[in-house]
Amino acid sequence: MAEPATEAQALCTSGDLLERDKAVVFDVMLWRAPARAFALRFDGKVVAYMNRCAHVPSEMDWQPGEFLDADRRWILCSVHGAAYEPADGHCVGGPCGRGRLMPIATEERDGIVYWYPSRDIQPVVFDDDAGHADAAAPGRAP
């Protein structure tokens, strides 16, 4: 089996993430299953988490990419209203208890935002072992 990816993954430009604005949602593999994550800018810093509530593991945005409450202060789960601190993902109210969003490491360099895979959270890859008989999929680098 291939080694897990560790290298930085380009996500978007710095300008795509405005202060306390809409998040960039992206696809990942969480524990080898497709899942979604999101990145947003809070107090100038880019933060990223799995789009997965600590209460019930469901996606949280009330519209695609909209995670913050009306005051742009908390990450709010649209399902039952759990509130999380954007800076560190800790639950601050609601049914998430002492839970925390799963964080994803990010870095901003030369106007580009990157995220870093971990053992649990990996990039989506087009795997030749996934049962596709036609390995020459269009648009793939050789």
Ligand code: FES
């Ligand atoms: S699923 Fe998020 S608060 Fe219940």
